[in-house]
Amino acid sequence: MKKELDEYLYELTMNLKEGSEERFSAHQIAESLQLNRSTISSYLNQAFRDGELIKIKSYPVLFLHKQALEDAELFLTKNEYDSLDELFVQKEGNALEEIIGANGSLKEALDQIKTAVLYPHNGLPILLMGVSGSGKTFLAEKIHEYAKEQQVIEADAPFIAYNCAQYYNNPELLSSALFGHTKGAFTGADQQHSGLIEKADGGILFLDEVHRLSDEGQEKLFTFMDTGEFSPMGDTSIRKKAQVRLIFATTENVYSAFLPTFLRRLPVIVTLPKFQNRPQSERLRLIDSFFITESDILDKELQVSYQMIDFLLNSDLEGNVGKIKNIIKYACGNAYVHQKESDIVQVRLRDLPLEYSLKFKEQFSKPKKQLPNRRYLPNTTQQTQLESKETQMLRSFFVEMLTEFKKVQQKESLTQRFIDTMVDRVTQMMDEFIFQETYKKEESFYSVLTYHIRQSLDMMYDSYGFEQDGNRVVSLASYLYLKDNEDILGSHYEWKEQKNELIEFLNGSLESPYWFAKKLLTHLSQQLDQQLFEEDIVFVTFYFYSLQISDLPSDVKSIVLAHGYSTASSLANVVNRMLGKNVFQAYDMPINITLDKVEAQIIRYINDYRTDSGLILLVDMGSFNQLGERLSKHIKSPLVIIDNVSTPLVLEVGDHIVKGDSITEVYEAITVEKRIQKQLIIPEINKKKAIVTCCYTGMGSATQIQEILQKCLGDAAKDLTIVPYDYKKLLENKLYEAPFQLYDVLMIVGTENPKINQVPYIGLDQLINGEAVEEFAELLQDQVDLDAETLKSQLIFNFSINKIVENLTILDATKVLRLVQKAVKELEQLMAIEFSNNQLFLLYMHCCSMIERILRKETVDEQEDIDEYVQREGKNMELIHQAFKEVEKEYTIELPVLELRLLNDIVKE
Known part of the structure; x- marks a missing residue:
């Protein structure tokens, strides 16, 4: 019943229109679903307490589906409202939040814009970049509305839009249009004229196609941006003042279209995506x-x-x-x-x-x-998500999945319980999809899907032994057909926040189903020329888990390499049929193929397949020894190369592999005749020492960690390589990734553990708070002469700057950190204490973000016990306030009591 109620309320809320309010009462919902009113009332109130519904305290009380309102991009500030008018008036009162994509593709852009609008002393200039028709003028108008809502400009403040392309070939007229002119300034100037800047005083001037400005025009503009003063054309002795917020727009590359001196004065550059x-x-x-x-x-x-x-x-x-x-x-x-x-x-x-x-x-x-x-329908607003029943069902599943996964992360639910719940939901939906009667099974697109799924499953069977059956084909075809390659979670904020952690969880807890789902859907998306969505990988992972798919095969792998159009393929196919098992892969090589290309093919195979138990190469001729030498630098498991390949030789090797012999047993068993050579290569161990850095958010953060470690270690680490690397690849392919083939990796330092058991992992947080500095130093003791205390000091300062730069958008990180560091030292003196590394890092991070938060007029959560807290901790809070006086003076702010409490909590640990 809960599922039925949830789906009904979601659809009802998405189609909310004037005059339909009473349909959301417990009485009307019970009648519509033909269920007992008291039971429905109990369910509704429980769902409200769980945060799934929004309550309207009218008479009768109304219940709206929270996720449906968020999907309609209504900006919600609480879970309970006095009336529908109060719920919807806030949407009207937040011009930026009502923009389509405010919680999706435009979220970061709008955060930048809010920062620029709310920045003290007339805000910050904004440059909007995007192709023609991407919405730059529309967004500029919304920024004007938002500025009025936030009362940083007057309600009647002007908004003036001007296209600089109008006078592109006439700099004099352009200067006149912007700054005005005096009588006689140029031929035809028979009277004084006020420019756009003067007319926009107190409001916003939007200059479209600003790249059309000449260098002289840009210089005049940035002079005004610096001083707030300008001179009308024709008399530089006249100095006028104006308070104008500037928004620029361009379709061009800013670095080629603008003067560097002009660009330096544009702290907020926002790129709008194409449709x-x-x-x-x-x-x-x-x-x-x-x-x-x-x-x-x-x-x-x-x-x-x-x-x-x-x-x-x-x-x-x-x-x-x-x-x-x-x-x-x-x-x-x-x-x-x-x-x-x-x-x-x-x-x-x-x-x-x-x-x-x-x-x-x-x-x-x-x-x-x-x-x-x-x-x-005319005169309606809440109908912009007209989805099929199946899409709504899938959306409901994904939202439930994110909610339940969050409980697992917060230790409120067991891992296996989460997996079992999701598998049950996926199984139920698959059953419904299979017996769906809203489409004909013979439709062309369904037939195309079925064909390609069979082809992909054939590939999976040949390559990985993945069994195919008719039910899998029908289930996958039904799911993909009904979902129609729709990105259901594309703009869902919680999905973006949790996606990486969920993928890591599946890769760790459901390794084989996840691996098979990823391989199958990747191949299928290439065949159908469709986008691959990670939400589909997640769904199919749970489906494959329900099928109790066995682990990935880990037997010895073997490749036949032979020159000719189909020589290798013929050998491999014949022997595979004789053995009744797909043992050999084949690479047919052109006569003139280079050794580089052969090497690249084999390395690609090593990366795509798991060769834990070893790899055997059966080759016909060529640079036998050179190939072995090259590959020895890339392997982490034994490699056997045997030349002069023939059908009997392939059959003999295949027979040993089918029996389960190890690679060394296969090597020993193969008899070497006069014309046959064989070679056993063990992975090299004398490699350069290295540290691998990684971050689940991407290569950018991994590179930052690398740079900071290099700064901390300095010249002492000149013989040590620090390699930033993709976290997802490490997590998925473990020791088969390039760093472990090229280097002797001493440790991995990162924000998330890629779970490679053979290599020590040190968490970034453990380094920063000092917990793992000793372990870090011990792992490097034979490579680097380290002083642990100096290393601690360097780590905390360098990582503080790095993390602050990531979080701040309007403040100079180095400047604010220097001021905060000075305040914290003064606080240590006032309190006669010495902060730990962990406290210092938290104080640096918190204070820098706090200053920007106050400048942006953002507040922390209210605290009911604040009065009691002040009575108890008032003395410490006064000392903190005293230590931060210089910070307050520099940024013209005052630390609120709630912020002082948070600082005191850090000080007291």
């Missing part, structure tokens, strides 16, 4: 919003074909969002002209402008899946 680069869910919401607008204008219900929506979603049109909007406007108008007497206007592909007829004909030559048409 096609935004998640599908956002593209669909934009399209829906345009159709809703047209439905309102025409005052008609619009019924739009799936083919039309698909064309708009997937066409890479020049002009981007602006072009899409105009196409929709034309198509709706065209349809309306021919159907204006009808209550429902049907919008089809034939209503598109003529120039797009070839585009959609080409696009629809491929088999497509048919879905219901989309309906748009």
Whole structure:
């Protein structure tokens, strides 16, 4: 019943419109679902307490689905409201949050913009970058609304937009337009003229295509940005003042289009994505919003074909969002002209402008899946996610999965319980998908899917022994068909936050199902020319786990390499059939192939397959010894090379492998005749020493850790290599990755453990707080002469700067850290104590972020016991306040009591 109620409320909330409020009461919900009212009431109140529903304290009390409101990008500040008006008025009161993509592809951009708008003393200049039609002018207008909402400008403050391209070839007129001119400043200037900067005083000036400004124009602008003063053209002795917030927009590369001196004065540069680069869910919401607008204008219900929506979603049109909007406007108008007497206007592909007829004909030559048409009603707002029942079911599953996984992370739920719950949900959905009657199994796109899934499973069987059966084909085809390559979680904030940790969890706890799911879907996406979504890998991992798939095979691997069009393939195929098992891979080599290419092929095989038990190469001829020498630098397990390959030789080797003989036993068993040579190569051990750094957030952070370790170790580490490396590759491929083939890795230092048992791991946090410094020094004792105390001091300072740079957006990290460090030292003197490494790091990090938070007018959570706390800890809080007086003076801020409490908690540990 809970699942049925959740799905019903989600759909109801997504289609909320004026006059439908009472449908959200417990009484109406119970009647709609034909269930007992008291039972429904109990479920609703429990779901509200669990944070799944929003309560409206009207009469009767209403319950709305929280996730549905968030998916509709309504900005929620609490879980309980006095009325629907209070719930929706906040959306109207936050111009940036209502933008489609505010919690998705535009989240980081909007965070930068908020920082710029709220920065003290007239804000910061903003440069918007993006292709034509990506929404720069629209966003500039929203920034103006947001600035008024935040009361950093007056309610009647002007917004003036100006396109610099108008006077591109006439610098005099451009200067006049911006700064004004005096009488007689140039020919035709017969009276004094006020410029745009003067007219925008107290408000915002938006300069589009600012790259059209000449160097002289840029210089005049940045002089105004520095001083707030300008002179009208024709009289430099006149100095005028204006308070103007500047927003610039460009479609060009900023580094080639602007003077370096101009760029240095632009601290906030925001890049807007192309329409096609935004998640599908956002593209669909934009399209829906345009159709809703047209439905309102025409005052008609619009019924739009799936083919039309698909064309708009997937066409890479020049002009981007602006072009899409105009196409929709034309198509709706065209349809309306021919159907204006009808209550429902049907919008089809034939209503598109003529120039797009070839585009959609080409696009629809491929088999497509048919879905219901989309309906748009006039005078409604909450209908921008018109999803199929199956998509809603999948969305509900993924949201539940993220919630339950968070409980596992917080130790509130058992790991196995989480796995079992998710597997049960996936199994139930797969059963529903298989017996789905809303589509015909013989439809062309379903047939295409089925064919390619069979091909991919054949590849999986040949390469990895992955068994294929009809039920797997049908299940996977049904899931992928109904999901329709939709990125359900693309703009989901919690998915972005938890994705890496969830993937790591699956790779560790469900290793074989995860590995098989990733390999299969990667191959399938290449065959279908479709995007691969990690959410699909997660879903299929749970499905494969339910099938109780056995672990990956770890027997000895073998490759036949022979020159000729199909020599190696023929040998391998014949012997594989005779053995009844896929033992050998084959590489057919052109006669003129270079040794570099042969080496590259084998290394690729080593990276793609698990060769823990060893690898045997059967070759026909060539640079036998050179190949062995080259590969010895890349292997971590034994390698056997045997030349003069023949069918009997391949059969003999295969027979030993099938029997389960080890690679050394196979090597010993092969009889060497006059023309046959064999070679056993053991991985090299005399390699250069190295430290590998990694971070689950990506290579950027791994590189930062590398640079800081090099700074800390200095010249003492000149004989040591520090290698930043991709965390996901380490986690997935372990010792088969390049660093372990090229170096003798002493340890891994990172933010997450890639779980390579043979190599010591030291967490970054343990280094910073001093816990692992001794262990770090011991591992390097034969390589580097280390002083542990000096190393501790260097680590904490360098990592503090590094982490602060990551977190700050408007403050200079080095400057603020220097001030904070001075304040913390003064605090140590005032309190007559010495802070630990951990306390110092926390204080540096917290204080720098705190200063920026105060500047941005952000607050910490309210604390009910603050008065009691101040009475108890007031003396310490006064000392902290005293130590930070210089910081307050420098940034013109005052530390609130709630912030002083947080600092005191760190001081007291």
